[in-house]
Amino acid sequence: MDENLAFLAILVVILFGFAFFANLSTSSGPLATPPNPDAEFGVVREQKSIFDVFEPPPPPPPTDDTTQTEDKTIESEKKEERYKQYFSISSANARSRNPDTEYIDIQYNPPENESVYISNWKIANKRGGSFRLGEVTNFPGTGTTPNSSPLIIPQGGIIHVITGRSPRGENFRLNKCAEYFQEHNEYIPSLSVSCPPPAQEPGQDGLNDECFDYVQGLWSCRLAEPPPVGFGDRCAEYVRETASYVGCVDNHRQDKDFFINEWWVYLNRPEQMWSDVRETITLSDERGIVIASESYD
Incomplete structure (x- = not known):
């Protein structure tokens, strides 16, 4: 008798649980009676799956670095x-x-x-x-x-x-001043410039007449032969420092052209x-x- 009562009690619990969960998962039809006075009649609530919780987050907005790279x-x-x-x-x-x-x-x-x-x-x-x-x-x-x-x-x-x-x-x-380079080497294509002539270089006021005349006859863009010894050390120094590539660069590197x-x-x-x-x-x-x-x- 006791066993039958226990079995019956278990069966009632199972049936009650079945009914409870069946009512919880009823279809989307409207509720006949709202569960509380403030409930809305005829409103269907969206059923959410447990998998909705694990939806991937939206991509992050572009960073400043990304925007700068694209720009x-x-x-x-x-x-x-x-x-x-x-x-x-x-x-x-x-x-x-x-x-x-x-x-x-x-x-x-x-x-x-x-x-x-x-x-x-x-x-x-x-x-x-x-x-x-x-x-x-x-x-x-x-x-x-x-x-x-x-x-x-x-x-x-x-x-x-x-x-x-x-x-x-x-x-x-x-x-x-680069035409000085072609005195000793061939360039292809050739260097198409013409150096300022030594006769037009500054600093000739201090030269004696013989040296001045010698400088006036020097070729442009060509290393000059040393002047005669009798023209003086000042003349030799002027020719050496002026009638050369380095001298040309020193005198003209600030020129606009x-x-x-x-x-x-x-x-x-x-x-x-x-x-x-x-x-x-x-x-x-x-x-x-x-x-x-x-x-x-």
């Missing part, structure tokens, strides 16, 4: 589109089989005076060989100034890229860079974007 990329793309209009390549003497005379020209002709840093830009041939343009010296042949400066090309600039080795062992920017917008950049290769039959020459910026190209066959 820089957009600005770079705008500049590249402009550069594609203003940079050009000339094959010049690219068909030469001699690396010391093989060269191409890079020209930059924007409508406004805007300079561009291009030390990290590269030139490449169709076979995949590429070379960085690198740094230059603005004062070649002088030991008083640094030999390495960024390659920054202004409006109207031209860069001669020579495949072979530099006679001076460096890349350089042309200046109004001292620098010429031409550069000689050397790849220092012992063999050809460009095919003498057919070739595609490309100029790419530091992001690898092709800015200019030139083909020939």
Whole structure:
């Protein structure tokens, strides 16, 4: 008898629990009687799954660094589109089989005076060989100034890229005194400048007549022979310090027209860079974007 009562009690508990949970999970129909006086009739509440708790959080808003990076990329793309209009390549003497005379020209002709840093830009041939343009010296042949400066090309600039080795062992920017270099070395292409003549240099008021007359006859951009001993030590010193490349630079480095917008950049290769039959020459910026190209066959 006791066992039957216990069994009956358990059965009642189970049935009660069944009814309770069944009522809790009833379908979405409206409630006939609100569970409290403030409940709303006929309102269906959204059933939420336990998995809703584990939905991934929304992505974080962009940080300042991300925004700045995106802005820089957009600005770079705008500049590249402009550069594609203003940079050009000339094959010049690219068909030469001699690396010391093989060269191409890079020209930059924007409508406004805007300079561009291009030390990290590269030139490449169709076979995949590429070379960085690198740094230059603005004062070649002088030991008083640094030999390495960024390659920054202004409006109207031209860069001669020579495949072979530099006679001076460096890349350089042309200046109004550089023709002195051609007295002892050949440059391809030639250095198209004319130095100020010694006869026009300052400091001649203290020279005697013989020395003054001697200086008036000196060639421009040529190292002068020492004057006759009878002209005096002052004359010899003046000629030595004036009629030379270093003397020319010292006297004219502050001139507004001292620098010429031409550069000689050397790849220092012992063999050809460009095919003498057919070739595609490309100029790419530091992001690898092709800015200019030139083909020939």
